[in-house]
Amino acid sequence: MPGKVADFLRAAELEPAERATLDQGVTVRRGQGYTLRLIAVPAIHRQLLDRCQPLDGTAAVPAQRKARREYENRVNALPATSLH
Template sequence: MITLDLPGLLADGDETVRTTLASGRTIRRGQGHFLRITAPLELHRTTLQQAVALATESASSAERKAHRVYATRITAAT
């Protein structure tokens, strides 16, 4: 089990992700928020794959940054 912080933009984007991660603890900092999730690494990777639309050119800069930050956290955890 690995504890990672999932940016709120990723957690709020998909109903399946929100349901799966309902046990996460919401933490607020400034304007943004994130969920602190303790789960197997595979769940974190699946969550990132489900949010791949946020990494496209049509996404806002904040959404792209949230995706990039979470991907970096997953990579650092491996």
């Protein structure tokens, strides 16, 4: 998960399972930003993706919109039965 998406979700109200997934993520530095590596079933990733829909709106900065699109592409590439 891109760091900009993770930062947005940390400030949002999440379900306990979603919050636990974020809290257990491992931060990996990438250039100027970071990536949060999460191990969760695809359903949790899809719930988190749904919660960051406001990043598609005009109130979000372009980098946030791009980060959300990248996360969406990664989530959509997950097989339905995967554990990662």
